[in-house]
Amino acid sequence: MTIEVRELAVPAAYDDGTRAWATFAEMVAVRNAVMAHTWDGDAATHAITTREAYGTASSQEDERLVYLGGWLDGRLVARGYVELSRREALHVAGVDVLVLPEARRRGVGTAVWRAARAICEADGRTTVQAWVDHRPATGPAIPAPTGFGSVPADAPEVGFLLRQGFVLEQVERMSxxxxxxxxxxxxxxxxxxxxxxxxxxxxxxxxxxxxxxxxxxxxxxxxxxxxxxxxxxxxxxxxxxxxxxxxxxxxxxxxxxxxxxxxxxxxxxxxxxxxxxxxxxxxxxxxxxxxxxxxxxxxxxxxxxxxxxxxxxxxxxxxxxxxxxxxxxxxxxxxxxxxxxxxxxxxxGYEGAWQLVRGSSWPDGLPSSA
Ligand SMILES: CC(C)(COP(=O)(O)OP(=O)(O)OC[C@H]1O[C@@H](n2cnc3c(N)ncnc32)[C@H](O)[C@@H]1OP(=O)(O)O)[C@@H](O)C(=O)NCCC(=O)NCCS
The missing domain is CATH 3.40.630.30 (Gcn5-related N-acetyltransferase (GNAT))
Structure with a gap:
């Protein structure tokens, strides 16, 4: 089993027929497949088009956006995303990691997260935040420290974020x-x-x-x-x-x-x-x-x-x-x-706002990503 993580180039133009475009479009398909899985097969509601994704990727004046691909045995199965604000909060980054359901629990998510974390470190970011969809569930729950809302304790994304050291700070209601x-x-x-x-x-x-x-x-x-x-x-x-x-x-x-x-x-x-x-x-x-x-x-x-x-x-x-x-x-x-x-x-549904601050469970002196 081989896992490879690489930064993806933003294509120079929309649907320009290049290899970079094909990979970009493949990355959007991975993102949409993960969202459809999260929402019980509802692909229509939560999918984005390549035009929408490219509109975001090609607009980098107010924030720098870095895209990562994760390959398992040569197949693109994961995408990472790092958002680095350019105008304020220059110590804060936003991160998102998605892995296709059939490729999970093999360390791909961790490999993509480590690459994302290295980008944050290289840019001097000391706080990383992640906004994550959680479906309502009836089992054990982790309450938000605000006292309002909770997320399901046994959901994959919750296990993953806790493992990486993130702390739940807030819950948003999705209506x-x-x-x-x-x-x-x-x-x-x-x-x-x-x-x-x-x-x-x-x-x-x-x-x-x-x-x-x-x-x-x-x-x-x-x-x-x-x-x-x-x-x-x-x-x-x-x-x-x-x-x-x-x-x-x-x-x-x-x-x-x-x-x-x-x-x-x-x-x-x-x-x-x-x-x-x-x-x-x-x-x-x-x-x-x-x-x-x-x-x-x-x-x-x-x-x-x-x-x-x-x-x-x-x-x-x-x-x-x-x-x-x-x-x-x-x-x-x-x-x-x-x-x-x-x-x-x-x-x-509910969206958890998670945060990781360098110096706590994100130790100094990284990378520990080897
Ligand atoms: C969260 C997600 C990215 C994890 O991807 P992955 O490739 O399965 O992650 P890894 O294999 O690297 O798992 C690393 C650790 O996270 C924890 N973890 C991952 N999935 C878990 C699960 N279903 N239940 C409990 N813990 C889990 C475990 O500690 C795991 O280590 P282990 O397998 O040695 O026990 C994937 O489930 C996903 O794409 N979910 C939907 C998108 C999402 O919510 N992303 C939020 C993250 S920003």
């Missing part, structure tokens, strides 16, 4: 909304919220943010990075400006996705005080709910509910039947969960 079931309720929720939001106007758009709103939206993104509950996860305020907002919109375009935005404007000052974002790939694929924030000075006016309702109504116009929206929220984030539960979101 889904079937928009057809919610549409009738949305207008009622909006009407109930509006009297609490006198003096605010709601505005929506699709695609690029109007230039005059870019700076204000960047300021809200900056707040998002400090205001969202992060439990014991090491993080820093993110360095947002208008250019960074434009870059994330360009990336979504390159992935072939549309962004739907809803914001709240404080009419007396013209300030942008709340925003929410939906990302639409195609009508038959899940729609992703991204960040939602109400500025701290403007909370208590039901603006979170109002921007979400406005964006969902805009989505219902665009995808009149069968839209499914997926969202992730910290299990301790009751204000956001209360809004989502009222809208009709239901839990379908």
């Amino acid at each position: 889904e909304l079937c928009l057809d079931d919610a549409t009738a309720e949305l207008e009622r929720l909006r009407d109930a919220a509006l009297p609490h939001a006198l003096g605010y106007a709601i505005r929506t758009w699709t695609g690029r943010t109007p230039p005059e709103l870019l700076d204000a939206l960047a300021a809200l993104h900056r707040r998002m990075s400090t205001d969202a509950p992060a439990a014991g996860l090491d993080h820093e305020e993110e360095d947002w400006d208008a250019g960074r907002v434009e870059r994330i919109e360009e990336v979504e375009e390159r992935r072939g996705r549309d962004m739907l935005r809803a914001v709240a404007v404080h009419e007396a000052t013209g300030a942008l005080v709340a925003f929410t974002t939906l990302v639409v790939a195609s009508p038959d694929r899940p729609i992703y709910q991204h960040d939602t924030l109400v500025h701290a000075d403007h909370r208590g006016h039901r603006l979170g509910m109002l921007v979400k309702v406005a964006n969902l109504l805009a989505l219902a116009e665009r995808v009149p039947h069968g839209a499914r929206v997926m969202t992730w929220n910290a299990e301790e984030n009751r204000p956001m969960l209360r809004v989502n539960e009222a809208l009709g979101f239901r839990a379908i």
Whole structure:
């Protein structure tokens, strides 16, 4: 049995017919097969297209992304991914390791993880974080130190992460909304919220943010990075400006996705005080709910509910039947969960946020990876 781990080159262009492209596409297929296995064969919901994967891989201005392949006896069976932020939290890295079900328990995951860890070390990263899907289970559970949520103790990914020294820091609830079931309720929720939001106007758009709103939206993104509950996860305020907002919109375009935005404007000052974002790939694929924030000075006016309702109504116009929206929220984030539960979101899984800090179970003086 031979295990080989190599860094994968990002192809110079989409589907350019090169060997690098063939391996990149094979890596996406490995990722999708693992996700389908995790979700009981539901390949359609959790798969990504090569266009989406390439849109991510070819956008490296705000973070450096390194891809790893893991070969068992000459066959690609694993993929690793290392995310190295370039603008803030320069000591923190994100890592993900996936191994095809039929190739597990042979040390491939460990080999890919060690290669990922070596990349983190070479880049001076001292904290590594991993966000991992866990299906709901009825057996023994490991509780989050926040006191909210847990992950199944006997799941493979949990055994693997504990073995590598990671600690569970936070649990996010993964929820889904079937928009057809919610549409009738949305207008009622909006009407109930509006009297609490006198003096605010709601505005929506699709695609690029109007230039005059870019700076204000960047300021809200900056707040998002400090205001969202992060439990014991090491993080820093993110360095947002208008250019960074434009870059994330360009990336979504390159992935072939549309962004739907809803914001709240404080009419007396013209300030942008709340925003929410939906990302639409195609009508038959899940729609992703991204960040939602109400500025701290403007909370208590039901603006979170109002921007979400406005964006969902805009989505219902665009995808009149069968839209499914997926969202992730910290299990301790009751204000956001209360809004989502009222809208009709239901839990379908959990995501564990795991962390490894150098000097604890990640000893100094590595590599120990030989
Ligand atoms: C987690 C995953 C990457 C492990 O890959 P793998 O190739 O099986 O890992 P290894 O063979 O190197 O296992 C290393 C150690 O992890 C632990 N481990 C792995 N699978 C386990 C399981 N099913 N139950 C308990 N412990 C397990 C064991 O300690 C194992 O050592 P051992 O086999 O000597 O007992 C794989 O199960 C996977 O792809 N899961 C889905 C994706 C995912 O959740 N990834 C999260 C990691 S970031």
